[in-house]
Amino acid sequence: LPDARRLVAQRCIYGVDLNPMAVELCKVSLWMEALEPGLPLTFLDSHIQHGNSLLGATPELLAQGIPDVAWEALEGDDKKAASALKKRNKTESKGQRTMDSLFATPVDKETTAVTQAVSDLESAADSDVVLLHQKETQWQSILESAPFQHQRLVADAFCAAFVWPKQVGISAETAPTNGVWCQVRDGQAVAPFTIETTQLLAKQFHFFHWHLQFPHVFAKGGFDVVLGNPPWERVKLQEQEFFASRSEEIANAVNAAARKKRIAQLPETDPQLWKEWCAASREAEGQSHLVRQSGRYPLCGKGDVNTYAIFAEHNRALLNPQGRAGFIVPTGIATDESTSGFLRSLLAERSFQEIVSYENEGTTFGSVNNRQSFCLMMLSRAPVSKTRLT
Numbered sequence: 001l002p003d004a005r006r007l008v009a010q011r012c013i014y015g016v017d018l019n020p021m022a023v024e025l026c027k028v029s030l031w032m033e034a035l036e037p038g039l040p041l042t043f044l045d046s047h048i049q050h051g052n053s054l055l056g057a058t059p060e061l062l063a064q065g066i067p068d069v070a071w072e073a074l075e076g077d078d079k080k081a082a083s084a085l086k087k088r089n090k091t092e093s094k095g096q097r098t099m100d101s102l103f104a105t106p107v108d109k110e111t112t113a114v115t116q117a118v119s120d121l122e123s124a125a126d127s128d129v130v131l132l133h134q135k136e137t138q139w140q141s142i143l144e145s146a147p148f149q150h151q152r153l154v155a156d157a158f159c160a161a162f163v164w165p166k167q168v169g170i171s172a173e174t175a176p177t178n179g180v181w182c183q184v185r186d187g188q189a190v191a192p193f194t195i196e197t198t199q200l201l202a203k204q205f206h207f208f209h210w211h212l213q214f215p216h217v218f219a220k221g222g223f224d225v226v227l228g229n230p231p232w233e234r235v236k237l238q239e240q241e242f243f244a245s246r247s248e249e250i251a252n253a254v255n256a257a258a259r260k261k262r263i264a265q266l267p268e269t270d271p272q273l274w275k276e277w278c279a280a281s282r283e284a285e286g287q288s289h290l291v292r293q294s295g296r297y298p299l300c301g302k303g304d305v306n307t308y309a310i311f312a313e314h315n316r317a318l319l320n321p322q323g324r325a326g327f328i329v330p331t332g333i334a335t336d337e338s339t340s341g342f343l344r345s346l347l348a349e350r351s352f353q354e355i356v357s358y359e360n361e362g363t364t365f366g367s368v369n370n371r372q373s374f375c376l377m378m379l380s381r382a383p384v385s386k387t388r389l390t
Contacts (some may be wrong), residue, residue, distance in 0.1 A: 004222070009034035009040045011122070014223070016053045016208060023050045043126045043135045046118065051208025052149065054310055055287065057155040058317075059211055061295055062185075063095060066178045069293045070161040075282040077166040085166055085175055087103055092179035110147035115215040116141045153195065154185045155209040156202040162294060163286035171197070179276070205287065220383075221320035228327045229310035234304060235286035235291055239263065246273060272335060299345055303338030306330075312377065313342055316351070319381040324353070331357050331373040350383035 007028045017023050026048050031041045058116040068090050073082035121139055126132040130296065136244060142148055157176045165171050174191040178182065183190050201207075212217045241258055243251040247270070253259035266274035292301045308329040315325040333339050334355055346352035357375040 006034040006036055006039070006042055009044070009104055010047075010126070013047060014214060016210075016213075017047045018050075018052050018206060018300070020050050023048055024189065037076040039127060040129050040132045040347060043132055043139075045136065046121060046139050047195070048267075049208070049213055050206070051213070052156045052206040053208060054307065054314060055159060055205055055290055055295075056207050056209040057158045057294075057297060058209075062155065062158055064295070066158060066176065066181050067293065067295065068093070071164075071166065071175075071177070072289065072293070073166060073265070074163070074285045074289060076278060079174045080167055081168045083171060085164075085177055088179075089177040092177055092182075107151075110151055111215065112146045112149065114142065114212070115219050117145070118214075119216045119219075149180045150187060150203075151212055152209065153198065154181075155212060156207050157181055157184050157194070158197045158199045159205070159290060159294070160201040162290040163205060164197070204283070205290075223318050224320060224323050226315045226318050226323065226325040226327070228311065228315065230308050230315075230327060230329065232306060232308045232330055234306055235284075235288045235310075236304070237281055242277065242280060274316055299342040300339055302341075305338075306332075308343070309333060309336075309339050312339075314343075316346075316379055316381070319379075321381055323381045325379045326376065328376055331375045333377060334375065346379065347387075350385075350387075351379050351381060352387050353380045353384045354378040354388040 013030065015023075015026055019028070025042045028293040030044060030048070033094050034042055057060070062246075066089055068086050071082055071086035071089055073079045117138075119140065121135065124131070124135050124138065160179065161176050161181065164175050166175070169189075170193050174193040174197070176194055180194060182189055184194070217223060239256075240251050243259075243263075247262075248257055250262045253262055263277065266277065288305065291297055291305060294301075297310045297313050312327065312329055312333055315327055319325055334343055334357075343352070355375050355377050357373060359373050360371075
């Protein structure tokens with residue numbers, strides 16, 4: 001029924017994508033599916049959102065504070081500055097909270113306030129243009145509210161620590177090591193440079209904190225169902241792909257050694273391209289560092305990390321105690337050494353419901369290498385009585 005489709009689109013479907021165009025196309029698709037004569041397009045901004053699904057904090061990670069490993073040097077960092085920050089973080093982690101903490105911002109009250117505000121938004125009607133505009137204004141007010149802004153800054157600062165520019169001077173002095181991060185968390189004053197750099201890094205890496213963006217969902221334990229066909233990409237900058245549209249000479253080099261030699265000559269031959277390459281290298285290394293060391297992906301964030309593997313672990317983490325997930329990934333999720341810990345965990349917790357493996361012969365997915373086997377994997381958060389392999 002048309003009204004049922006509108007209700008499902010309005011209340012039941014959520015999505016996140018790194019590509020802003022994909023976000024808008026998703027909304028258009030849902031609007032077309034749920035269109036009802038005489039009614040405005042249903043409000044979807046709070047359900048279909050833009051961000052990097054894989055890069056963000058969780059309440060569990062925030063409760064542990066900034067880990068020392070966050071301050072390892074990345075591409076372009078000053079190693080001495082990074083080492084000093086790591087030592088400072090370790091010292092601050094051992095220190096006692098000061099008397100200022102007695103006047104800290106009550107995080108639980110903020111969480112409750114944001115969750116209630118989003119729940120009220122969810123229950124609000126959008127059956128006419130006036131109500132729709134009211135809902136849009138209500139959502140914008142939530143995003144601009146002090147509790148939401150503060151919680152997002154805390155989570156962004158946690159993630160920013162892993163990709164912070166570790167340089168001698170103001171960058172190191174104001175870096176969000178545990179002491180500074182606790183001040184941010186507790187609502188105390190910190191250097192403007194700390195906030196400004198955190199916000200710039202959050203925009204660059206598109207940090208997305210699921211528990212904050214969908215608080216009403218996680219207040220109930222998570223999602224009922226998670227579906228997806230995640231990208232199968234290495235969390236590592238690929239030289240040929242980067243230079244394909246920038247330098248044919250480098251992209252089409254006879255081998256990797258020749259390509260690296262030409263890249264090393266860029267400071268003299270093309271300084272601007274060298275600058276772009278260094279920036280892209282650092283960003284890719286920062287993403288990998290956050291994935292591997294934040295603690296969010298303890299089972300799949302290791303080895304030659306591929307996005308499909310960490311999406312699998314991520315999908316499982318999004319489920320509520322009775323939730324189920326189904327997604328298409330390479331069969332390596334069940335056979336590769338780097339993901340063996342994930343498979344063992346599924347079997348130990350009896351979460352592994354079914355896996356159906358396919359051989360791609362060039363007809364199922366024409367653009368995928370026909371030697372690439374893939375599978376449909378289905379998980380259950382609650383223990384299952386039977387596991388099926390086909």
